[in-house]
Amino acid sequence: MNRMPLLIFGTFLTFASAWLGLVAYPYLTLGHLEPVVDENTGGVNPPPLSGLAVAGQKVYAANGCVYCHSQDIRPAYLTSDIAREPEADPQVRRTVARDYLRFQPAFVGSMRIGQDLANYGLEKRVASLNDIHRHLYDPRSVVSGSIMPSYRYLYKMQKISGEPSNAAVSGLTGPHAPAAGFEVVPTEDAKVLAAYLLSLKRNYPLPEAPVEVKE
Amino acid sequence: MNLTSPTPAADKVDASLRLPVMIFFGCAACWLVVGTFLAAIAAIKLVWPQFLDGPAFLTYGRIAPAAVNALVYGWASSAGLGVALWLLARLGRVPLTYAVLPVAAAIFWNFAVFLGICAIVGGYSRSIFLLEFPGFVSGMLFVAYLFIAVWGIVLFRNRTPGAVFVSSWYLVAALLWFPWLYFTANALLIWHPVSGSAQAPIGAWFSSGILSLWLAPVALAAAFYLIPQILGRRLVSYNLSLLGFWSFALFAAWTGTSRLIGGPIPAWMVSVGVVAAILLFIPVLVISINLLGTMKGSFEALNWSPSLLFTVTGAGAFLLVYVEGALLAFPSVAALFDFTDVLIGQGALFLLGFISMIFFGAIYYIVPRLIGRDWQCDGLIRWHFWLFVSALSVAYVCLTFGGMVQGFALGDPGVRFESSVGFATPFRLVSALCAIALVFASKCFAHLFFRTVLAVLEERKPSSQPVTV
Numbered sequence: 240m241n242r243m244p245l246l247i248f249g250t251f252l253t254f255a256s257a258w259l260g261l262v263a264y265p266y267l268t269l270g271h272l273e274p275v276v277d278e279n280t281g282g283v284n285p286p287p288l289s290g291l292a293v294a295g296q297k298v299y300a301a302n303g304c305v306y307c308h309s310q311d312i313r314p315a316y317l318t319s320d321i322a323r324e325p326e327a328d329p330q331v332r333r334t335v336a337r338d339y340l341r342f343q344p345a346f347v348g349s350m351r352i353g354q355d356l357a358n359y360g361l362e363k364r365v366a367s368l369n370d371i372h373r374h375l376y377d378p379r380s381v382v383s384g385s386i387m388p389s390y391r392y393l394y395k396m397q398k399i400s401g402e403p404s405n406a407a408v409s410g411l412t413g414p415h416a417p418a419a420g421f422e423v424v425p426t427e428d429a430k431v432l433a434a435y436l437l438s439l440k441r442n443y444p445l446p447e448a449p450v451e452v453k454e
Numbered sequence: 455m456n457l458t459s460p461t462p463a464a465d466k467v468d469a470s471l472r473l474p475v476m477i478f479f480g481c482a483a484c485w486l487v488v489g490t491f492l493a494a495i496a497a498i499k500l501v502w503p504q505f506l507d508g509p510a511f512l513t514y515g516r517i518a519p520a521a522v523n524a525l526v527y528g529w530a531s532s533a534g535l536g537v538a539l540w541l542l543a544r545l546g547r548v549p550l551t552y553a554v555l556p557v558a559a560a561i562f563w564n565f566a567v568f569l570g571i572c573a574i575v576g577g578y579s580r581s582i583f584l585l586e587f588p589g590f591v592s593g594m595l596f597v598a599y600l601f602i603a604v605w606g607i608v609l610f611r612n613r614t615p616g617a618v619f620v621s622s623w624y625l626v627a628a629l630l631w632f633p634w635l636y637f638t639a640n641a642l643l644i645w646h647p648v649s650g651s652a653q654a655p656i657g658a659w660f661s662s663g664i665l666s667l668w669l670a671p672v673a674l675a676a677a678f679y680l681i682p683q684i685l686g687r688r689l690v691s692y693n694l695s696l697l698g699f700w701s702f703a704l705f706a707a708w709t710g711t712s713r714l715i716g717g718p719i720p721a722w723m724v725s726v727g728v729v730a731a732i733l734l735f736i737p738v739l740v741i742s743i744n745l746l747g748t749m750k751g752s753f754e755a756l757n758w759s760p761s762l763l764f765t766v767t768g769a770g771a772f773l774l775v776y777v778e779g780a781l782l783a784f785p786s787v788a789a790l791f792d793f794t795d796v797l798i799g800q801g802a803l804f805l806l807g808f809i810s811m812i813f814f815g816a817i818y819y820i821v822p823r824l825i826g827r828d829w830q831c832d833g834l835i836r837w838h839f840w841l842f843v844s845a846l847s848v849a850y851v852c853l854t855f856g857g858m859v860q861g862f863a864l865g866d867p868g869v870r871f872e873s874s875v876g877f878a879t880p881f882r883l884v885s886a887l888c889a890i891a892l893v894f895a896s897k898c899f900a901h902l903f904f905r906t907v908l909a910v911l912e913e914r915k916p917s918s919q920p921v922t923v
Contacts, residue, residue, distance in 0.1 A: 243611065243626075246618075250627040250703060254634060254667070257707035261659040261723065262638055269719070270652035300581035303515020309793055313716025318789045320716075322867035336651040336718045344582055344643065345650035347657075347717060351793035351864060352500065354871050379503075386503045386875055392510040 269336045275446060284443040288341045288435075295435025296343060298428045302390065309348030310334070310357040310439065320355065329442050329450040331358055338441050338448075353387055360440040371433040372408040372425055380413030389415070393429035396421055406430075463547060470549035471540055472824045474556040478536030479817055480907070481564040483900040485528025486810075488571075490893045492521035497886035501879055511575045519586045520574045525805055526584060526664070527595065528567045533813040534672040535560070535602050538625050540820050541679055542606050545622050546613025550605065559601035566594035582643050582653075583661045592640045596633065603629040620695045624675035627703060632668040635660060655711055655719045658727075662710035665804060670706070670772075673812040674741065677769050680815055681748050684762045685755055690747040694740050702737035705730045709779070715788040724785075731783035738776040745769045760835045761819040767843060768811030775803045794861040795878055799853030799885075806846050806892070814838070814899065821903070825910045834902040842895035849888035856881020 274283040299305070314333040315321040324331040334357055339345035365371060373380070376394055378387035394408070399422050407422035417423050425433070444450045496518040498505050506512045543550055550556065570587035573579065579586040587595070606629045610622060639660035642648050648656070682689050689695060711719060711727030746769060749755075756763045778800055782788055791797070818835065822828050829835060856878045863874035 246623055246626055247630065249700065250630055253700070253703040254631055254707055256704070257659065257710075258634070258638065260726065261708070261710060262642070262656050265652045265655040265719065265723070266642065266648055268652075269655070270648045272649065272651045301516075301577040301579055302510070302513055303519055303579060303581055305581045306515050306518050311717055313789065317716045317785065319865050319867045323871075325867070333716070334718050336654070336720075339650035339653065339718060342650040343647055344580065345653040345718075346581065347654045347714075349583065349713065349793065349797065352875075382872065384872060384876065386500060386879075388499065388503055388513045388515070389507055390513070391508065392513075 272337050272340055274340060275337075277443065284445055285338055285341055285441075286443065288438055291431045291434035292438035293343075293435075295431035295433070295438075296346075298393075298432040299346065299435055300344065302432075304356075305346040305348045307350055307352035307387070308346075308354065308356045309351055310355065311347050312355065312357045312441070324358065326363070327358070327361060327442070329452045331361075331442065332448050332450050334441055335445060335448045337445055356436070356439055357441055358439060360437045361442060365437065368433050368437060369409055371436055372429065373410060375429065375432070376408060376411060376423060377413045377415050380411065380416070390429070390432075391415060393426050393432065395424045395426060397424060464544070467543050467547060467549045468824050470551070470553055471543055474550070474553055474560050475536040475540050475820065475824060476907070477557060477560040477564075478532045478539075479821065479903065481560070482529050482533035482536065482813075482817075483903045485524050485532060485564075485567065486896045487893065487900050489521050489524035489529050490889070490896045492517050492524060494886070494889040494893050496521055497882070497889040501883045501886055510577060515581075516575050516577065516579065519579060519581070519583075520571050522801075523574060523584070523586055524567070524571055526669070527570070527587075528564070530669050530805060530809050530813065532560075532564060532567075533817065534628075534669060534809075535563070535599075537676050537813060537816045537820070538606055538629065538672050539602065539609070540824075541621055541675060542609040542613075542625055545619045545679070546609055548609055548612045548614060550609065552605075556602055556605050559598045559605075563595060563598035563602070566591050566598060569594070580644055582657055584664055585639055585643055585657070585660065589640070589644045592636070592644060596636055596640065599636065600633060603633060619679065620689065620692075620699070621675035621679040623699050624671040624678065627699075628668050628671035628675070631663070631671075635663045635667060651718070654714060654717060655723055658714050659710040662713070663707065666706040666709065667703075669805075669809045671702075673768065673809045674702075674772070676812050676816040677745055677765050677772075680761060680765045680812075680819055681745055681769070684759050684765075684819070685748065685752050687748065687752075690744050694744045698737045698740040698744060702734070702741065705734040705737060709734060709783075712779075712783040712788070713792070715783075715785050715792060728783045728785065732780045734776060735780040738773060738780075742769065742773040746773075760832075760839065761815045763839060764811050764815030764818060766815075767839075768808050768813075768815060771803055771807030771811060775800060775808050778803070790865050791857060791861040794864065795853045795857030795881065796861065797857070799850045799857060802846065802853065803850050806842075807850070811843075814842075817903070821906065825907065827906065827910050829902060830906045830909055831902060834898050838895055838898040838902065841891055841898065845888040845891035845895060849885040849892070852881040852884045852888070856885075 274285060277284050312320045312331060312334045321331050359365060375390040377389055378385040396417055399420055403422055404424050406424050411417060411423060442450060496514055499514045570591040573588045573591060574586050578588050610626055639656065642656050643653060708730035709727055711723045712731040715724055749766060756766060782791060860874045860878040863869045863877050
């Protein structure tokens, strides 16, 4: 193989084949998926994100949440991802390409050092934004033995002057809980991150991924 | 065996390459220490989350990608670019002209990596694997790369007529593939992001491509040069080389989506990735037979040539890591072990076992020829080898077994998620200790490198003694 054109052409061809299949094809098909109208509710699926949730993606990216948390529910015939959520109603379903339509970037992830977050907003223990803030501020005060980093740097500890702030995180315990006369207030970054996390609900039906409603 | 530059022409080739290649290797050595250091911090944080807890720039989600990027773009890519330039010039017996541009590109590349690492740590990461750098930094990297790739291709075009060595195929291919990979991925995911729905397959294509179509070919090129050259013999078979090269080029390009089994992409894309990753076993076997077969009957040479020792170890890791890749591509296996520490172990074996060991071998071989002086201290080379190999092996075994336990726990709906973390912790603890050992092994290498270079700079006059590495 002493001829340069053959080498260049051959390497071009092998590479181009995969480029067409794995880049150009998804760009042309998946890249142009549209939301679908839900006949039962009249809304569209996947539902639009709130402005706060859109901003929260930047904070999620900046702090590298995706290196521990996937957002990817694999089908039941292959894994136990769905069986892990027996109480969810409607039943959790596998995630499909259209589920990531509203997200930029799509944090599918490749690690489960922490829990999968595809349906974090549906979890029972996440009843309110305050629960999310408590978890982010001091994970080990909520889940003992958790190895999640503390995101205290997204919160401000301040002295209570006059009335306590409405935004203050309540119910904090553990070594970093505010002393008497102090309160912990989320920064803008923490607020948008919590809004993003709460928006993670993939329980709406799609034509390619219907949901089973329990009797 | 005298392996110094055999002719005045080769001396001229080496002289023309001295500055750019040494800049690449010097920066690479620094990035290796930085990268392993950051990786050690991240590894400790996984078992002891309170460690360095508090400031934003030290959080796991910033330190871990900073470590991976420092190792991939700082260490491995810098070293790879240096190795590629040197090999193309040496194989073509043609000196590098207008060396000032590659020198500038080398500095620019490493400056861009530095900016990128600062951006990740400072909270400007894009959090797409191996595309974390902000858009302007990846633009800088792309431009710097183009300059070096053009110089590499020019070296190949101007080669002295004669047979084209196997190494040159891999190098030319890698120099063409990287810009295409990097430009496409940045254009579609960073500069002008496509809809979120299409990002998973493109991201998987890119991250597997940068490892298998950029770093792996350069490392293989180095191995295909070093092993026969040090032993003074020919490769086992030319036809095997041909088969290995083309089948590797084809299958490696398609493997990316095998990491998205059950993921949000069309099923045929997963299938094709699975098939490619399993078929990749064929070229890997062919390449390994060719490389390790050349060693047959000469294993005692490993005692006197550290270069050969590192390279052959790297070739062994190459076989192991791709065999593991083929096994992990089976859907039933992937369903259990995707998302676990098994993948971290495989990544470490790829980057620090396969790629790094061969680049260490290449640097130990090339530097004495460039600066005309042998390595300062044999003891440090041995320390570097044994500490690096043993720490990496133990970490790999721990992460693999720990990851398997973690995978079984995650796969059993009756086991709470928190338990999967608890099961993995003892294994992660040992691999964190190994990560610390890897920092020291990397420091041995960097120390030796700079000590040798400084000794030459102090003398100001290159010695003419023959070198034997």
